[in-house]
Amino acid sequence: MQGLTPAPIDFAWLVFPFRTAEGWGLVDTGFSDPAMAERFKLTEFTPPARLLERLGVRPEEITDLILTHGHWDHAGDLAAFPRARVWMSQAELEDMRLRLSDESWVDGYRREDLEQLDKVEAAGRLRLIKGTTTVRPGVEVVVMGGHTAGCLAVRLGKTVLATDNAYLFRNLSERRPIGKAARLGGEDALSRLLEMGPSLIPGHDPELIRRYPSVAEDVVKLP
Ligand SMILES: [Zn+2]
Numbered sequence: 001m002q003g004l005t006p007a008p009i010d011f012a013w014l015v016f017p018f019r020t021a022e023g024w025g026l027v028d029t030g031f032s033d034p035a036m037a038e039r040f041k042l043t044e045f046t047p048p049a050r051l052l053e054r055l056g057v058r059p060e061e062i063t064d065l066i067l068t069h070g071h072w073d074h075a076g077d078l079a080a081f082p083r084a085r086v087w088m089s090q091a092e093l094e095d096m097r098l099r100l101s102d103e104s105w106v107d108g109y110r111r112e113d114l115e116q117l118d119k120v121e122a123a124g125r126l127r128l129i130k131g132t133t134t135v136r137p138g139v140e141v142v143v144m145g146g147h148t149a150g151c152l153a154v155r156l157g158k159t160v161l162a163t164d165n166a167y168l169f170r171n172l173s174e175r176r177p178i179g180k181a182a183r184l185g186g187e188d189a190l191s192r193l194l195e196m197g198p199s200l201i202p203g204h205d206p207e208l209i210r211r212y213p214s215v216a217e218d219v220v221k222l223p
Contacts, residue, residue, distance in 0.1 A: 012206040025064035031076030054216035068163040071108035078116035089150025146189025
């Protein structure tokens with residue numbers, strides 16, 4: 001009998017800046033460590049702060065930063081945004097603390113990112129979320145769980161960022177939760193997402209770059 005080898009999937013690492021009357025905000029920091037880009041074999045890599053520069057935005061202008069969850073590729077560059085209030089789920093932070101209590105790397109969580117979160121908390125900039133919360137008018141976060149203990153979905157106007165409860169458009173169209181989340185209530189998170197509206201944006205799909213209009217190199221405008 002022959003084993004099946006899954007075809008490699010094209011993956012993009014993304015952050016989502018947004019602007020409202022209150023100024024600029026950002027969903028996820030991404031990461032800036034080139035060693036991580038190398039470790040995960042990225043073929044192209046631009047640190048998110050550099051991508052923001054292409055929009056004419058300085059990191060200090062980000063005043064609300066929403067962390068969808070604590071994984072290194074989403075929370076890996078907190079120090080780059082020194083003025084931002086940081087919004088994340090309390091359940092996520094508690095789980096992150098627990099898992100990192102005797103390890104420095106576990107399942108995508110890194111001790112160094114937790115240490116940065118401790119600094120944000122000490123500076124009075126941390127905002128912990130327990131349920132659906134309005135960050136600003138038109139910007140709402142919903143605690144979904146699924147992918148991680150307190151993974152968020154983010155509603156930006158009519159658009160809903162599914163983040164890592166759906167890596168790709170295929171996860172949404174085929175109602176297929178990503179593997180890791182299946183045992184953590186991922187199916188439930190996915191069906192709740194599908195009820196959140198027609199304009200769902202997956203968390204890691206390179207198709208986003210092709211599908212939406214470019215406004216700068218490697219930067220597209222979502223609906
Ligand atoms: Zn993740």
